[in-house]
Amino acid sequence: MSATITTTAATIAATIGWLFAAPAAFAQGGGHGPGHGPMTPGQMPMTPGQMPMMQGHGAHHGAGPAAADSPATAAFKAANERMHRDLAIDYTGDADVDFVKGMIPHHQGAIDMARIVLAFGKDPEVKKLAEEIVRTQEAEIAQMRAILQRLGK
Numbered sequence: 001m002s003a004t005i006t007t008t009a010a011t012i013a014a015t016i017g018w019l020f021a022a023p024a025a026f027a028q029g030g031g032h033g034p035g036h037g038p039m040t041p042g043q044m045p046m047t048p049g050q051m052p053m054m055q056g057h058g059a060h061h062g063a064g065p066a067a068a069d070s071p072a073t074a075a076f077k078a079a080n081e082r083m084h085r086d087l088a089i090d091y092t093g094d095a096d097v098d099f100v101k102g103m104i105p106h107h108q109g110a111i112d113m114a115r116i117v118l119a120f121g122k123d124p125e126v127k128k129l130a131e132e133i134v135r136t137q138e139a140e141i142a143q144m145r146a147i148l149q150r151l152g153k
Contacts, residue, residue, distance in 0.1 A: 072120035079116060083109030097153050100144045107137040107144075 002143035068076065091098050114130035114137075121127050
């Protein structure tokens with residue numbers, strides 16, 4: 001049993017490391033979310049129920065994978081937590097900038113989830129959809145980063 005737990009932990013660590021190794025070009029300055037200091041003016045706190053997709057996380061939210069989680073489930077949980085942490089942007093009051101800054105982590109979350117299904121999924125239609133999501137949303141992220149650069153943000 002110990003070998004199974006060790007193997008599962010190693011698989012999860014390898015999967016999460018592969019999924020979330022961010023190239024320097026995508027590194028963002030400053031932290032957002034838990035553990036990164038107090039909220040700054042312009043950030044909007046989230047209250048329970050504001051984002052329906054976050055309801056029902058209960059005790060596991062932020063606690064990492066449960067002992068019984070499959071590697072895919074652990075990877076999905078990590079991707080979800082990362083996306084929601086990264087969605088906590090500093091709002092500027094400029095709707096164009098705030099939209100683009102918020103959509104980048106939203107799209108990255110979709111890419112991360114698509115990569116998980118490509119690694120663990122079995123259904124050919126779902127995997128084809130995931131491949132399309134990676135392709136289109138990576139292109140859109142590049143476009144949004146160019147827009148931010150053009151806007152001087």
